[in-house]
Amino acid sequence: MNKTELINAIAAECDLSKVAAQRALDSFVNNVIKAVAAGDSVQLVGFGTFASGERSARTGRNPRTGEEITIAAAKTVKFSAGQSFKDAINK
Structure with missing residues (x-):
């Protein structure tokens, strides 16, 4: 599964638009990166x-x-x- 397929699956399962699902996924990834980069x-x-x-x-x-x-x-x-x-x- 690639990022686009994951976004489509999230959008379908959570009844979100693909744009909203992409923003949510991007936010999750960015926040994990920030936390791990900070040593958390x-x-x-x-x-x-x-x-x-x-x-x-x-x-x-x-x-x-x-x-x-x-x-x-x-x-x-x-x-x-x-x-x-x-x-x-x-x-």
């Missing part, structure tokens, strides 16, 4: 938790030349699925 986590009971993490610097290899390169440390995004989500997937 977003916990949606039954769905899951979005949080930030850190990946330390490490040494890698250039696959073409075999030369060692340093891969910089980076912040990452983690999603941990909630129990209800996991149960729905495993039925």
Whole structure:
């Protein structure tokens, strides 16, 4: 399912216009991004938790030349699925 299909599904299920469904989805995504970027986590009971993490610097290899390169440390995004989500997937 892509974003357009999700917007259509939200609009149909919630009896909203597609424009209103898109605004709601965009607002949700933007607010999750802001919260996680600020170092907070977003916990949606039954769905899951979005949080930030850190990946330390490490040494890698250039696959073409075999030369060692340093891969910089980076912040990452983690999603941990909630129990209800996991149960729905495993039925």
